[in-house]
Amino acid sequence: MPLPDGIRTVADRLRAARLNAQEDRIRRRVLSILALGVTPTVSILAERCEIPSDPIREILGRLAAMDLLVVDATGEIVLAAYPFSSIPTPHRVHLGGREVFALCAVDALGITAMLNEDTRISSRCAHCGSPVEIQARPEQLTRHLPSEIVVWFPTSEGDYCSVAESRCPNISFFCTSDHLETWRKVNGQPPGLVLSLLEAFEAGREIFGSLLAEANAR
Ligand SMILES: [Zn+2]
Structure with a gap:
Protein backbone atom coordinates (compact mmCIF):
# COMPACT_ATOMS: atom_id res chain seq x y z
CA MET A 1 0.00 0.00 0.00
CA PRO A 2 1.94 3.03 -1.20
CA LEU A 3 -0.32 5.72 0.26
CA PRO A 4 0.96 7.13 3.59
CA ASP A 5 -1.02 6.75 6.81
CA GLY A 6 -2.24 10.34 6.98
CA ILE A 7 -4.34 10.00 3.83
CA ARG A 8 -7.92 9.01 4.48
CA THR A 9 -9.44 7.13 1.59
CA VAL A 10 -13.09 6.42 0.89
CA ALA A 11 -12.51 2.94 2.40
CA ASP A 12 -11.41 4.63 5.65
CA ARG A 13 -14.38 7.00 5.59
CA LEU A 14 -16.73 4.08 4.99
CA ARG A 15 -15.31 2.13 7.95
CA ALA A 16 -15.63 5.20 10.18
CA ALA A 17 -19.20 5.88 8.99
CA ARG A 18 -20.68 2.75 10.62
CA LEU A 19 -23.67 2.80 8.28
CA ASN A 20 -26.86 1.03 9.23
CA ALA A 21 -28.15 -1.73 6.95
CA GLN A 22 -30.48 0.53 4.97
CA GLU A 23 -27.87 3.25 4.45
CA ASP A 24 -25.37 0.63 3.31
CA ARG A 25 -27.90 -0.97 0.98
CA ILE A 26 -28.55 2.39 -0.71
CA ARG A 27 -24.83 3.17 -0.88
CA ARG A 28 -24.18 -0.13 -2.67
CA ARG A 29 -27.17 0.39 -4.96
CA VAL A 30 -25.81 3.82 -5.96
CA LEU A 31 -22.51 2.19 -6.91
CA SER A 32 -24.13 -0.63 -8.87
CA ILE A 33 -26.30 1.84 -10.84
CA LEU A 34 -23.24 3.98 -11.63
CA ALA A 35 -21.37 0.83 -12.69
CA LEU A 36 -24.03 0.37 -15.38
CA GLY A 37 -23.28 3.85 -16.74
CA VAL A 38 -26.55 5.27 -15.35
CA THR A 39 -26.83 8.40 -13.17
CA PRO A 40 -28.59 7.56 -9.89
CA THR A 41 -31.45 9.86 -8.89
CA VAL A 42 -33.80 9.79 -5.91
CA SER A 43 -36.62 8.48 -8.13
CA ILE A 44 -34.50 5.68 -9.67
CA LEU A 45 -33.29 4.63 -6.21
CA ALA A 46 -36.80 4.77 -4.75
CA GLU A 47 -38.05 2.49 -7.50
CA ARG A 48 -35.16 0.02 -7.40
CA CYS A 49 -34.91 -0.16 -3.60
CA GLU A 50 -38.70 -0.05 -3.10
CA ILE A 51 -38.29 2.67 -0.49
CA PRO A 52 -40.19 6.03 -0.61
CA SER A 53 -38.35 9.07 -1.98
CA ASP A 54 -38.15 11.01 1.29
CA PRO A 55 -36.04 8.47 3.20
CA ILE A 56 -33.85 7.99 0.09
CA ARG A 57 -33.25 11.74 -0.08
CA GLU A 58 -32.37 11.86 3.63
CA ILE A 59 -29.98 8.92 3.37
CA LEU A 60 -28.24 10.42 0.31
CA GLY A 61 -27.78 13.60 2.35
CA ARG A 62 -26.20 11.62 5.19
CA LEU A 63 -23.91 9.70 2.81
CA ALA A 64 -22.87 13.02 1.22
CA ALA A 65 -22.13 14.51 4.66
CA MET A 66 -19.74 11.59 5.27
CA ASP A 67 -18.14 12.19 1.84
CA LEU A 68 -19.11 8.76 0.54
CA LEU A 69 -20.86 10.39 -2.43
CA VAL A 70 -21.69 13.82 -3.86
CA VAL A 71 -25.23 15.04 -4.62
CA ASP A 72 -26.31 18.07 -6.65
CA ALA A 73 -27.73 21.24 -5.05
CA THR A 74 -31.29 19.88 -5.24
CA GLY A 75 -30.30 16.66 -3.44
CA GLU A 76 -32.02 14.66 -6.20
CA ILE A 77 -29.07 13.58 -8.37
CA VAL A 78 -25.92 11.69 -7.38
CA LEU A 79 -23.06 13.50 -9.13
CA ALA A 80 -20.39 11.11 -7.93
CA ALA A 81 -19.82 8.12 -5.66
CA TYR A 82 -16.20 7.04 -5.35
CA PRO A 83 -14.83 5.75 -7.73
CA PHE A 84 -17.49 6.87 -10.25
ZN1 LIG B 1 2.75 13.79 -21.40
Whole structure:
Protein backbone atom coordinates (compact mmCIF):
# COMPACT_ATOMS: atom_id res chain seq x y z
CA MET A 1 0.00 0.00 0.00
CA PRO A 2 1.94 3.03 -1.20
CA LEU A 3 -0.32 5.72 0.26
CA PRO A 4 0.96 7.13 3.59
CA ASP A 5 -1.02 6.75 6.81
CA GLY A 6 -2.24 10.34 6.98
CA ILE A 7 -4.34 10.00 3.83
CA ARG A 8 -7.92 9.01 4.48
CA THR A 9 -9.44 7.13 1.59
CA VAL A 10 -13.09 6.42 0.89
CA ALA A 11 -12.51 2.94 2.40
CA ASP A 12 -11.41 4.63 5.65
CA ARG A 13 -14.38 7.00 5.59
CA LEU A 14 -16.73 4.08 4.99
CA ARG A 15 -15.31 2.13 7.95
CA ALA A 16 -15.63 5.20 10.18
CA ALA A 17 -19.20 5.88 8.99
CA ARG A 18 -20.68 2.75 10.62
CA LEU A 19 -23.67 2.80 8.28
CA ASN A 20 -26.86 1.03 9.23
CA ALA A 21 -28.15 -1.73 6.95
CA GLN A 22 -30.48 0.53 4.97
CA GLU A 23 -27.87 3.25 4.45
CA ASP A 24 -25.37 0.63 3.31
CA ARG A 25 -27.90 -0.97 0.98
CA ILE A 26 -28.55 2.39 -0.71
CA ARG A 27 -24.83 3.17 -0.88
CA ARG A 28 -24.18 -0.13 -2.67
CA ARG A 29 -27.17 0.39 -4.96
CA VAL A 30 -25.81 3.82 -5.96
CA LEU A 31 -22.51 2.19 -6.91
CA SER A 32 -24.13 -0.63 -8.87
CA ILE A 33 -26.30 1.84 -10.84
CA LEU A 34 -23.24 3.98 -11.63
CA ALA A 35 -21.37 0.83 -12.69
CA LEU A 36 -24.03 0.37 -15.38
CA GLY A 37 -23.28 3.85 -16.74
CA VAL A 38 -26.55 5.27 -15.35
CA THR A 39 -26.83 8.40 -13.17
CA PRO A 40 -28.59 7.56 -9.89
CA THR A 41 -31.45 9.86 -8.89
CA VAL A 42 -33.80 9.79 -5.91
CA SER A 43 -36.62 8.48 -8.13
CA ILE A 44 -34.50 5.68 -9.67
CA LEU A 45 -33.29 4.63 -6.21
CA ALA A 46 -36.80 4.77 -4.75
CA GLU A 47 -38.05 2.49 -7.50
CA ARG A 48 -35.16 0.02 -7.40
CA CYS A 49 -34.91 -0.16 -3.60
CA GLU A 50 -38.70 -0.05 -3.10
CA ILE A 51 -38.29 2.67 -0.49
CA PRO A 52 -40.19 6.03 -0.61
CA SER A 53 -38.35 9.07 -1.98
CA ASP A 54 -38.15 11.01 1.29
CA PRO A 55 -36.04 8.47 3.20
CA ILE A 56 -33.85 7.99 0.09
CA ARG A 57 -33.25 11.74 -0.08
CA GLU A 58 -32.37 11.86 3.63
CA ILE A 59 -29.98 8.92 3.37
CA LEU A 60 -28.24 10.42 0.31
CA GLY A 61 -27.78 13.60 2.35
CA ARG A 62 -26.20 11.62 5.19
CA LEU A 63 -23.91 9.70 2.81
CA ALA A 64 -22.87 13.02 1.22
CA ALA A 65 -22.13 14.51 4.66
CA MET A 66 -19.74 11.59 5.27
CA ASP A 67 -18.14 12.19 1.84
CA LEU A 68 -19.11 8.76 0.54
CA LEU A 69 -20.86 10.39 -2.43
CA VAL A 70 -21.69 13.82 -3.86
CA VAL A 71 -25.23 15.04 -4.62
CA ASP A 72 -26.31 18.07 -6.65
CA ALA A 73 -27.73 21.24 -5.05
CA THR A 74 -31.29 19.88 -5.24
CA GLY A 75 -30.30 16.66 -3.44
CA GLU A 76 -32.02 14.66 -6.20
CA ILE A 77 -29.07 13.58 -8.37
CA VAL A 78 -25.92 11.69 -7.38
CA LEU A 79 -23.06 13.50 -9.13
CA ALA A 80 -20.39 11.11 -7.93
CA ALA A 81 -19.82 8.12 -5.66
CA TYR A 82 -16.20 7.04 -5.35
CA PRO A 83 -14.83 5.75 -7.73
CA PHE A 84 -17.49 6.87 -10.25
CA SER A 85 -18.51 10.24 -11.61
CA SER A 86 -21.89 10.86 -13.27
CA ILE A 87 -20.27 13.80 -15.06
CA PRO A 88 -17.60 13.16 -17.72
CA THR A 89 -14.00 13.30 -16.44
CA PRO A 90 -10.68 12.72 -18.26
CA HIS A 91 -10.78 9.08 -17.06
CA ARG A 92 -13.05 6.97 -19.22
CA VAL A 93 -13.35 3.33 -18.17
CA HIS A 94 -14.64 0.77 -20.66
CA LEU A 95 -16.34 -2.29 -19.19
CA GLY A 96 -18.06 -5.06 -21.11
CA GLY A 97 -20.35 -3.15 -23.51
CA ARG A 98 -20.54 0.03 -21.45
CA GLU A 99 -18.53 3.01 -20.36
CA VAL A 100 -18.23 4.87 -17.07
CA PHE A 101 -16.21 7.82 -15.81
CA ALA A 102 -13.86 7.62 -12.82
CA LEU A 103 -13.20 10.54 -10.48
CA CYS A 104 -9.41 10.19 -10.70
CA ALA A 105 -6.58 8.00 -11.94
CA VAL A 106 -6.46 5.78 -8.81
CA ASP A 107 -10.25 5.41 -8.86
CA ALA A 108 -10.11 4.37 -12.53
CA LEU A 109 -7.52 1.70 -11.64
CA GLY A 110 -9.62 0.40 -8.71
CA ILE A 111 -12.78 -0.30 -10.73
CA THR A 112 -11.59 -3.65 -12.08
CA ALA A 113 -11.09 -5.07 -8.57
CA MET A 114 -14.30 -3.53 -7.25
CA LEU A 115 -16.50 -4.95 -10.01
CA ASN A 116 -14.39 -8.06 -10.65
CA GLU A 117 -14.48 -7.24 -14.37
CA ASP A 118 -11.81 -6.56 -16.97
CA THR A 119 -11.44 -2.85 -17.74
CA ARG A 120 -9.85 -0.64 -20.35
CA ILE A 121 -9.02 2.88 -19.20
CA SER A 122 -8.68 5.72 -21.68
CA SER A 123 -7.23 8.88 -20.20
CA ARG A 124 -4.72 11.61 -21.00
CA CYS A 125 -1.39 12.86 -19.71
CA ALA A 126 -2.28 15.83 -17.48
CA HIS A 127 0.71 17.76 -18.88
CA CYS A 128 0.77 17.15 -22.65
CA GLY A 129 -2.67 15.67 -23.24
CA SER A 130 -1.41 12.65 -25.12
CA PRO A 131 -3.48 9.46 -24.76
CA VAL A 132 -2.92 7.02 -21.91
CA GLU A 133 -4.42 3.55 -22.39
CA ILE A 134 -4.44 0.88 -19.69
CA GLN A 135 -5.99 -2.58 -19.66
CA ALA A 136 -6.46 -4.33 -16.36
CA ARG A 137 -7.91 -7.47 -14.84
CA PRO A 138 -9.02 -7.59 -11.21
CA GLU A 139 -5.71 -9.14 -10.18
CA GLN A 140 -3.26 -7.42 -12.51
CA LEU A 141 -2.43 -4.83 -15.12
CA THR A 142 -2.34 -6.48 -18.53
CA ARG A 143 -1.25 -3.77 -21.01
CA HIS A 144 -0.52 -0.09 -20.96
CA LEU A 145 0.73 2.62 -23.27
CA PRO A 146 2.94 4.59 -23.05
CA SER A 147 5.31 2.32 -21.14
CA GLU A 148 6.40 4.88 -18.50
CA ILE A 149 3.05 6.05 -17.14
CA VAL A 150 3.21 7.55 -13.63
CA VAL A 151 0.44 8.78 -11.33
CA TRP A 152 0.51 11.96 -9.26
CA PHE A 153 -1.15 11.74 -5.84
CA PRO A 154 -1.40 15.15 -4.13
CA THR A 155 -1.11 15.08 -0.33
CA SER A 156 -2.75 18.46 0.30
CA GLU A 157 -6.44 19.17 0.00
CA GLY A 158 -8.23 22.35 -0.94
CA ASP A 159 -11.04 24.07 0.94
CA TYR A 160 -13.84 22.01 -0.56
CA CYS A 161 -16.12 19.77 1.44
CA SER A 162 -15.49 16.65 -0.62
CA VAL A 163 -12.37 14.85 -1.80
CA ALA A 164 -14.10 14.58 -5.20
CA GLU A 165 -13.82 18.35 -5.55
CA SER A 166 -10.52 18.93 -3.77
CA ARG A 167 -8.06 16.09 -4.38
CA CYS A 168 -9.52 13.98 -7.19
CA PRO A 169 -9.11 16.52 -10.02
CA ASN A 170 -5.34 16.42 -9.44
CA ILE A 171 -4.87 12.64 -9.12
CA SER A 172 -3.76 12.22 -12.70
CA PHE A 173 -1.87 10.09 -15.16
CA PHE A 174 1.30 11.43 -16.77
CA CYS A 175 2.91 9.81 -19.78
CA THR A 176 6.41 10.09 -18.27
CA SER A 177 7.96 11.25 -14.98
CA ASP A 178 9.55 14.13 -16.98
CA HIS A 179 6.10 15.40 -17.89
CA LEU A 180 5.02 15.12 -14.27
CA GLU A 181 8.09 17.11 -13.15
CA THR A 182 7.40 19.81 -15.74
CA TRP A 183 3.77 20.00 -14.63
CA ARG A 184 4.85 20.30 -10.98
CA LYS A 185 7.22 23.20 -11.82
CA VAL A 186 4.48 25.00 -13.74
CA ASN A 187 2.08 24.47 -10.82
CA GLY A 188 4.38 25.70 -8.03
CA GLN A 189 5.72 22.33 -6.80
CA PRO A 190 2.60 21.11 -4.95
CA PRO A 191 3.20 18.44 -2.27
CA GLY A 192 2.38 14.88 -3.23
CA LEU A 193 3.57 11.43 -4.18
CA VAL A 194 4.78 10.04 -7.48
CA LEU A 195 3.38 6.53 -7.89
CA SER A 196 4.42 4.01 -10.48
CA LEU A 197 1.48 2.66 -12.45
CA LEU A 198 1.74 -0.60 -10.52
CA GLU A 199 1.77 1.21 -7.16
CA ALA A 200 -1.29 3.21 -8.21
CA PHE A 201 -3.04 0.00 -9.35
CA GLU A 202 -2.31 -1.67 -6.01
CA ALA A 203 -3.60 1.41 -4.16
CA GLY A 204 -6.79 1.28 -6.25
CA ARG A 205 -7.27 -2.40 -5.45
CA GLU A 206 -6.72 -1.76 -1.77
CA ILE A 207 -9.13 1.18 -1.61
CA PHE A 208 -11.92 -0.11 -3.85
CA GLY A 209 -11.57 -3.90 -3.80
CA SER A 210 -14.14 -4.46 -1.05
CA LEU A 211 -16.28 -1.34 -1.48
CA LEU A 212 -19.26 -3.22 -2.89
CA ALA A 213 -19.25 -5.73 -0.04
CA GLU A 214 -21.91 -5.33 2.64
CA ALA A 215 -20.86 -3.34 5.67
CA ASN A 216 -21.01 -6.34 8.00
CA ALA A 217 -18.96 -8.44 5.56
CA ARG A 218 -16.03 -6.04 5.28
ZN1 LIG B 1 2.75 13.79 -21.40
